[in-house]
Amino acid sequence: GGSKSGPELHCQLQSEARLGTLDGSQQPFAGLGWSHFVPRRPLAPAAMGSDFKTCAVVMSAGAILNSSLGEEIDSHDAVLRFNAAPTKGYERDVGNKTTIRLINSQIMALRKHHFNSSYLYRNVTLVAWDPAPYSLNLSEWYENPDFDLFTSYVRWRQDRPDQPFYILHPAYLWRLWDVIQSNTQENIQPNPPSSGFIGTVLMMALCRQVHVYEYVPSARQTDLCHYYEEIHDEACTLGAYHPLLYEKQLVQRMNAGTCDDLRVKGRVTLQGFGSDDL
Template identity: 30%
Template sequence: MKTLVRLFLTLVCAAVAAVLYILLGSRTPVQRCCSAPALRDSPATARADSVRSFPGYSRVPDGKPLERARCRQCAIVSSSGQMLGSQLGQAIDGQECVLRMNHAPTAGYEQDVGARSTIRVVSHTSVPLLLGNQPYFFQQSQETLYFIWGPAKKMSREKMGSTYQALVKVMEKYPQLQIYTLTEEKMTYCDDVFQNETGKNRMKSGSFLSTGWFTMILAMELCEQICVFGMVSDSYCREKNHSSVPYHYFEKGRLDECRMYLTHEQARRAGHRFITEKAIFSRWAKRRNIVFNHPSWAGRRNI
């Protein structure tokens, strides 16, 4: 009789435990994009809210290095036509820091790309486009940090390169701005990373690094979690049924994205290696907390 009672109590306890497991499990919140743990290879003791110095980024005009706290969650917003109709604006603005590239606008595209711009990484060739719309970029974007990259002859602080001179004049007109340039050492470092990943010297191979390359490197330094919106994988444009979208979401009816990527990838000289860069990003995603969205794709161990 005692054996039967014990057996009955055991079954009752098991049933109760199963019910509790189901109830508690159903209350587990669904993780949002980029809500994963911090970078796997970052020190466990690192705090996102502690201010630190980031050498390689020189403030205009005093040359001081970048000093700020790291961002826990970052959105990198591609300028790709993939963003059109994405309805991702709210998700992008929900990230702690939002990184954009060159002169990509948000006005009129807020529903798809969001409205906030914490950081804008800009090629020296796009600086004139920002200067041509100063009220939009420099008066309204009070929270934005600008990071400008380019060759030494254009960006030199000591020799007052032409692009650097233009940035100094902007700072005189809008003293509230925060503009940084990449130092020569940082530019060399970015070249070295490309060579280490590909086995090819960037200059000898006739390659130009893209603004996306500098943006990703900056994001890996500043962000614990990176959510990339609108960037296709390295294999996307070789798939038979890939969609045809504008190269830039704000230049409808202009260049086709995949046609642009493939043309540059095959160029012998002066070509951006967009596809190669994305293959490298794919590999980095295996070591870092990087998530790709719209289209969604995963990093791979082998390129």
């Protein structure tokens, strides 16, 4: 049904969408020795040397241009950005602090993203994802990922063992998908949630309070896909491959911020999962 309240939805996400990363304990990764290979510390604020009270999730939407939100965004304890979204040259609107960068497997597999040489992927915690089959056959996934992230991951871990770099467990992605479907009347497409939704829920697990920028569009809503390139396509905001519209409806339902913050800043406020005591 689609009739859960915001707080009920928050509870459902908290209990059903437990954060999971590949830890090398399951096959085929266990046999490949990945348990010694993934970061020793779990994906948690402690691994990044602090405690996150406030966090910002910065969508790559074109609508963030001319927002002047940069300073506000940088004032958070942690900032999550997506894929190849740059800060250089856009500081006034998006800030320049990056704590976590969430990347899909295209970033690691396609030459055009220069994963190995770009400044975007250094000095941050990296979190990557790729959609395994819903059946969660990990061997099948390892043999045939959507885009090959495993080769780059192994090389990166060898070259930069001190940089925290995690791969999300595909079961986590499909648990999020299940929550979206169970709160949506229509049958949604059997594709994983967008990076935007994954990053938002991920930060709810790591932070006491999360501000999400330009996910639910502000009054600046535009068909400019990204703030950093001249591509116009409404589907970037409204969705095509990902169940984007439904994800956004769920996040909007959980919004604890004001209408003005949404309209003017494109800002949604979410309580983190560990903040029940606040």
